[in-house]
Amino acid sequence: MLQLPEVQALTTLTPDGRLLFTTRMVRLFAYGFLAVVLGLYLSTVGLSDTEIGFVLSVTLLGDAAISLPITIIADRMGRRRMLMIGAGLMIFAGLVFALTSNITLLIVTAIIGTISPSGNEVGPFLAIEQAVLPQTTTDKQRTQVFAWYSLLGSVTTGLGSLAGGVLAQSLQSVGRTPLESYRVVIIGYALLGGVLAILFTRLSSAVEIAQPGPTPTLQSLFGLHRSKGVVYKLSLLFMIDAFAGGLVVQSLVALWFNRRYGVDPAVIGSIYLGANLFAGLSALAAARVAARFGLVNTMVFTHVPSNILLILVPLMPNLPLAIVMLLARFSISQMDVPTRQSYTVSVVDPDERSAANGVTNIARTTASALSPGVTGALFQAGGIGLTMPFLIAGGLKLVYDFLLYRSFITVKPPEEQ
Numbered sequence: 001m002l003q004l005p006e007v008q009a010l011t012t013l014t015p016d017g018r019l020l021f022t023t024r025m026v027r028l029f030a031y032g033f034l035a036v037v038l039g040l041y042l043s044t045v046g047l048s049d050t051e052i053g054f055v056l057s058v059t060l061l062g063d064a065a066i067s068l069p070i071t072i073i074a075d076r077m078g079r080r081r082m083l084m085i086g087a088g089l090m091i092f093a094g095l096v097f098a099l100t101s102n103i104t105l106l107i108v109t110a111i112i113g114t115i116s117p118s119g120n121e122v123g124p125f126l127a128i129e130q131a132v133l134p135q136t137t138t139d140k141q142r143t144q145v146f147a148w149y150s151l152l153g154s155v156t157t158g159l160g161s162l163a164g165g166v167l168a169q170s171l172q173s174v175g176r177t178p179l180e181s182y183r184v185v186i187i188g189y190a191l192l193g194g195v196l197a198i199l200f201t202r203l204s205s206a207v208e209i210a211q212p213g214p215t216p217t218l219q220s221l222f223g224l225h226r227s228k229g230v231v232y233k234l235s236l237l238f239m240i241d242a243f244a245g246g247l248v249v250q251s252l253v254a255l256w257f258n259r260r261y262g263v264d265p266a267v268i269g270s271i272y273l274g275a276n277l278f279a280g281l282s283a284l285a286a287a288r289v290a291a292r293f294g295l296v297n298t299m300v301f302t303h304v305p306s307n308i309l310l311i312l313v314p315l316m317p318n319l320p321l322a323i324v325m326l327l328a329r330f331s332i333s334q335m336d337v338p339t340r341q342s343y344t345v346s347v348v349d350p351d352e353r354s355a356a357n358g359v360t361n362i363a364r365t366t367a368s369a370l371s372p373g374v375t376g377a378l379f380q381a382g383g384i385g386l387t388m389p390f391l392i393a394g395g396l397k398l399v400y401d402f403l404l405y406r407s408f409i410t411v412k413p414p415e416e417q
Contacts, residue, residue, distance in 0.1 A: 008141065012137045017132075017136030019202055020132060020149075020203075023196055023200060024129065024156075025156040026195055027125060028119075028121075028160065029159060030188075031160065032119045032160025032272065033160035033185060034115065035249075035250040036250065037164050037254075038115075038117055038251045039056075040168075040178070041097075044179045046101065049376045049379040049380040050373075050376045053252070053372045054373050055103065056252070056372035057246075057369050057373040058107050058111060058369070059115050059369070060365055060372070062110050063115075063122040063123050063369075064365040064369060066089065066112065070082045070086065071361070074127075075209045080201070083128055084201065086124045087193050088193070089113050089123065090113070093113025093190075094189040096113065115189075117252075117372065119161060119276075120250075127357035133145055134353065135206070139346075139414060146338035147285075149341075151284045153280070154276045155276060158277050159276075162269040164185045164265070166265075166266050166269055167184065167188075168184075169181075224352055224355050224359065225349075225352065227348035231348060231352075234408075236363070240396055241364070241396075243367040244397045245371075245393065247372075247392055248389055249375075253326075256379070257319075275326055278327055282330070283337055283338050286337075286339050289335065297405075299335075299339045303397065305332060307395075311394035311395070313390050315387070345357065346413035374389070
């Protein structure tokens with residue numbers, strides 16, 4: 001019986017590959033669960049918009065600072081071990097955020113722990129899992145597998161956002177204060193970190209690299225050697241895109257909907273459920289588009305219209321039209337994600353994949369960490385400041401698309417050569 005290529009890709013996965021899909025779903029559910037209330041929680045405990053932006057920026061910077069050494073040594077010290085350490089940092093961050101409103105403690109915890117203000121991947125998980133996934137399938141099915149990986153992540157992020165928003169709203173409706181309801185959600189995030197740690201213990205030794213590359217030296221900084229030129233150039237471009245994306249992370253957009261239209265957490269969660277469902281479907285479609293037009297072409301030419309739609313969100317005259325623009329944007333915005341992930345691991349040597357993913361992801365995280373503080377200050381100013389983050393983000397992303405196409409259109413992955 002003829003199978004669709006999307007289904008064929010799933011049948012090629014090893015047990016470890018299927019388990020990594022499960023860990024991805026648990027983790028992204030937890031991130032979405034938290035992100036929809038995180039900005040509201042920080043506002044409720046008394047932080048100003050500027051302070052909220054600063055805390056979210058430091059959160060992302062801390063994730064980058066902790067994740068980089070973990071991903072660099074993962075191939076030598078053990079990928080499973082490093083993944084479990086990451087899960088432990090999730091538990092730690094969730095518990096401390098739930099138990100204190102002291103901004104100093106929040107900042108210290110944000111630096112040390114793993115917490116997602118965007119609903120997207122943070123910490124060392126993505127870099128290591130992306131390095132393992134090509135070992136669980138074939139080169140022919142690699143992009144399809146990454147597409148499913150993105151789809152399931154997007155769907156579970158949306159479900160997590162809905163669950164977090166509905167739980168907070170339900171608790172408030174039975175007499176709990178907003179602060180108490182948000183703290184329950186954050187404790188739930190920590191518990192999901194515990195589930196993740198247990199799942200990582202089930203991975204087999206096949207996820208480890210058989211022959212780790214040379215120990216990093218000054219000549220092979222960050223664990224890279226033959227592919228460092230390509231990785232550094234990609235990282236610089238990804239930083240532009242990530243800085244722009246950091247201006248409109250989910251926690252801040254949720255806060256924007258609340259500030260602009262008075263939307264409650266349950267409705268915000270519903271909006272992000274729809275947004276992430278659209279995003280997940282677009283990620284799955286990306287593999288077919290990439291098979292026909294190439295990875296770089298797919299990354300660029302699906303990204304441009306999504307950036308224009310992002311610019312239009314705050315320019316809409318009412319809430320329904322703003323939601324329509326956001327959903328339309330998400331319907332194509334994630335087509336560059338599995339193609340970007342697949343492209344990065346395909347143009348480096350196998351023993352550099354963890355390091356390459358680590359460097360590019362940390363570059364993205366570091367750049368995106370600088371942005372929430374900017375958005376917080378703009379929100380604090382009010383007026384046009386509520387609109388500017390969307391306009392700046394969309395404009396910078398268009399610049400990134402142009403530079404990426406110009407720099408990498410001739411650098412082909414193996415299946416396109």
